[in-house]
Amino acid sequence: MKKVLVLYYSQTGQLTSILKNITADLNDAQINITYQEIKPKEAYPFPWGKTEFFDVFPESFLQIPCELEPIPEHVVNTKYDLILLGYQVWYLTPSVPVNSFLKSAQAKKILSNTPVITVIGARNMWIMAQEKMKKLLLDCEANLVGNIAKVDRHINHVSVITIQYWMLKGKTDNMWGIFPKPGVSEKDIKASSVFTKPIATALKTNNFSNLQEQLITLDAVKVKPYLIATDIRGNVVFSKWAAMLIKKGGPKTPARQKLLPYFNYYMIFAIWVIAPIVFIVFLLTYIPLFSKIKRDKKYYSSVTLKKA
DSSP states (O other), X not given: OEEEXXXXXXXXXXXXXXXXXXXXXXXXXXXXXXXXXXOBSSOOOSSOOHHHHHHTHHHHHTTOOOOBOOOOHHHHTSOOSEEEEEEEEETTEEOHHHHHHHTSHHHHHHHTTOXXXXXXXXXXXXXXXXXXXXXXXXXXXXXXXXXXXXXXXXXXXXXXXXXHHHHXXXXXXXXXXXXXXXSSOHHHHXXXXXXXXXXXXXXXXTOOTTHHHHHHHTTSOOOOHHXXXXXXXXHHHHHHHHHHHHHTOSTTOHHHHHHHHHHHHHHHHIIIIIHHHHHHHHHHHTTTTHHHHHHHHHHHHSSOOOOO
């Protein structure tokens, strides 16, 4: 009997649906699945209030842990043959609850020397969040064997509008009757079941050596070179904003609240002005940088971590 643990935090429930579709046909006579939600002691709201949404940024980007409800002891003390770790991306970083879990003693006990497949639910930028995830898993002595990233496939500025509608209003319909539904499409969520077979084969044979290559052929990850550049630059600027905001104090402190609107204005400027400029620069340099782009695309599709 193979034992599989599905660990996840899903604020909206969409990531839970993706994980359920991946594992629905995995639970058979030879494989037993345990689902375990990661729960913050103080729940994050959904839908977000606008101030709350921006106020979580410094702790999220700087990977400052929050307090969690403990994982049940029977889960901690079980040795699993495979773990599926589902996470959302908050501010180019694994969400605070998942980051907090991975920095806990319980995580190290559960994940140590265990194959892990990460499953991401994101708007579009997940590359640098996954690089941070690779390091967190390495610290837990886990063995990353696969990655699946399900994203909103609509163009960047359309998905910005629809994700705000979803996050701040809690609605998943077609905004104004003209925009597409926000988040990962229902079609893509249901199509996640295509990953079940290679995962089951790797699990039953205890051979995960080429699992990621198999998942890539099934469209598990799609690396867009332009978004690599945007993600890297975004991390540089976010590091400066996060440092400024954290110096003003913790969440909800008056000094920090005064600075948050300016971060909001920057985000608007970055999305609608800076991002298009980055895209133009990317197009102008595509041919001379083609070899590097090709190498980067291959690396970020993989489960390996660059050496420092």
